[in-house]
Structures are given as C-alpha cells and as structure tokens.
Amino acid sequence: MDKSRVIVSMFSFLLMCVAFSLSEATTTTSKSTIITPTTPPAVHKPCNTQTSCETCLANVSCLWCQTNSSCSDYPVSYVIPPASLCKLSQARWGVCWVNFEALIIAMAVVCGILLLAVTVCCCCCCCKRRRSSSFDRDDEQFARRREEIKQRSEERKAERKVKHDEIRKKYGLIPDSDHPYSKFENE
Numbered sequence: 001m002d003k004s005r006v007i008v009s010m011f012s013f014l015l016m017c018v019a020f021s022l023s024e025a026t027t028t029t030s031k032s033t034i035i036t037p038t039t040p041p042a043v044h045k046p047c048n049t050q051t052s053c054e055t056c057l058a059n060v061s062c063l064w065c066q067t068n069s070s071c072s073d074y075p076v077s078y079v080i081p082p083a084s085l086c087k088l089s090q091a092r093w094g095v096c097w098v099n100f101e102a103l104i105i106a107m108a109v110v111c112g113i114l115l116l117a118v119t120v121c122c123c124c125c126c127c128k129r130r131r132s133s134s135f136d137r138d139d140e141q142f143a144r145r146r147e148e149i150k151q152r153s154e155e156r157k158a159e160r161k162v163k164h165d166e167i168r169k170k171y172g173l174i175p176d177s178d179h180p181y182s183k184f185e186n187e
Contacts, residue, residue, distance in 0.1 A: 047071045053096040066090040066099075080104070 047063070048071060050056035056064045056071035063074045065086035074093065075081055080100065081091050088100040168174040 047073045053092060057092060057094060057096060060094070062093075064092040064096065066092065 045059075047056065047059060047061065050059075050062065050064075050071035051069075053064045053066075056062045061074050061076075062071050063081055063086065064071050067086065067090045072085065075085060080088070081093075085091075088104070091100040092098070093100065093103075165174060
C-alpha cells in the first residue's frame with residue numbers, strides 16, 4: 001500500500017472522528033433542550049427503505065453499500081461486516097465519505113502508534129531505573145575499591161615506617177627507648 005493512500009486514510013479517519021464528535025455535541029445539545037409535547041420524537045424508518053447514503057446513515061444501526069446503493073441493517077453479530085453483505089471498500093457506516101477499509105487502516109495506525117508510545121515510555125522508564133541503580137552500584141563499588149586501596153596504602157606505609165625505624169635503630173640514628181641518649185654517651 002502506498003504512502004499517499006495511508007495518509008488519506010488517516011486524514012479521513014481524523015475527519016470522521018471530528019464529525020462524529022461534532023454530531024455527538026449537537027445531539028447532546030439538542031437533548032439538553034426542553035422538548036415540547038407538540039414535537040413528535042424522531043422515528044427512524046427501517047434501513048431497507050432508505051434510498052440515499054445520508055438518510056441511511058442517519059440511523060446508526062444501518063449500513064450503506066456503495067456497490068448496489070442499498071441500505072441494510074448493520075450485522076451486530078460481527079464487528080466488521082462480512083464480504084457477503086458488502087465489500088469493505090464499498091461499505092459506509094457513520095458518515096458517507098469514509099469506507100470501512102480506510103476506517104480499519106486508520107484505527108490500526110492509531111492503535112499501533114499508541115502501543116508504540118506506551119512501549120517506548122515503559123522501556124525508557126525501565127532503562128532509566130536500571131541505569132540509576134547501576135550507577136548506584138558503580139558508585140558503591142568505586143567507593144569500596146577506593147577504601148581498599150587506601151587501606152593497603154596505609155598498611156604499606158606502616159610497613160615502610162617499621163623497616164625504616166629498624167634501619168635507623170641498626171645504625172644508631174634513632175635512640176633506644178630504654179636509653180634515649182645512649183648514642184651520645186658513647187662518644
């Protein structure tokens with residue numbers, strides 16, 4: 001399917017949604033007004049008696065087929081009308097300018113985009129949480145290593161001091177603890 005057809009289908013779906021919401025808004029507005037007893041309620045004629053697409057689709061339980069210009073009851077046992085009733089590219093429901101094929105494609109694209117957006121958001125949240133926990137672990141490991149290195153350094157420093165003190169004692173550079181001035185007395 002080429003891109004222009006998909007774009008047209010999406011655009012028609014959006015227009016249908018706007019038209020449907022506008023029709024719902026006018027229906028809601030008309031319901032909120034007070035109906036005088038002199039106005040008879042609108043009675044929908046049976047679907048098979050309608051002769052035009054607009055009059056057929058005024059009743060939401062009707063389906064218009066472009067191939068044979070007929071109006072029939074919408075098969076409520078099926079979500080999508082079967083091909084035996086009317087081809088999807090020729091079936092109209094809700095508005096006359098959008099066929100079922102375009103409606104299905106547009107809804108699939110919108111649902112796909114929504115699923116993709118939710119998936120990306122979930123992945124981003126999970127990766128962010130993992131990343132922050134891995135940073136915490138890395139910081140903890142780094143601090144532990146730094147502490148180990150510092151401790152080894154202190155141990156080596158203490159060992160060097162002991163060796164140097166022994167060497168100093170051996171050559172008499174450090175006084176004995178028993179006789180601090182023993183070196184000076186011998187001279």
